[in-house]
Amino acid sequence: EDQVTQSPEALRLQEGESSSLNCSYTVSGLRGLFWYRQDPGKGPEFLFTLYSAGEEKEKERLKATLTKKESFLHITAPKPEDSATYLCAVQVLGDTGFQKLVFGTGTRLLVSP
């Protein structure tokens, strides 16, 4: 069974205190790993897609990396506006024959000023 595990469940940082979020996965055939940001009561906002081990992508204070078994989302010098839930998802071929996203339960990040 395809599984995605994110850690920690919740993370509290001071403004400027860098850290990393982890996403480990067990899938039968990875067709992409996605990072999304979700604010309360809203839909996920697309951040990154990674396709192969060793790949890295950056956007402002965020950097995503991928290995064969996990992905990290590094947050450098976070600001309070970075507070959100960060979701990791893997794209796999579902039983229906269609590709689908399998999501982890997310990491709730709170950045204090």
Added chain:
Amino acid sequence: GAVVSQHPSRVICKSGTSVKIECRSLDFQATTMFWYRQFPKQSLMLMATSNEGSKATYEQGVEKDKFLINHASLTLSTLTVTSAHPEDSSFYICSARVWGTDYEQYFGPGTRLTVT
């Protein structure tokens, strides 16, 4: 670009009634749209995959007759929750896959359904 809208954003209905939720891709064509459900502090669970012009494909455990999905055009998919019950109360989110790409999905803002 790649904006997805949903309507309504919130809806309250009585038990036994039906509710329709619309999902639109505003600035792109979406051959495939997806419907998810999210319970409080839980992750998104895929309910069904909707391809334009064909029947939706439902995930295991999702009742087809209860959650009716129609994808009549490249920019519109609808989810109708029939004979709603309080346990159907949840956050329903749609996403759309950009035409010409294999993987990227863009999500709508979600619809909060409360069944009383």
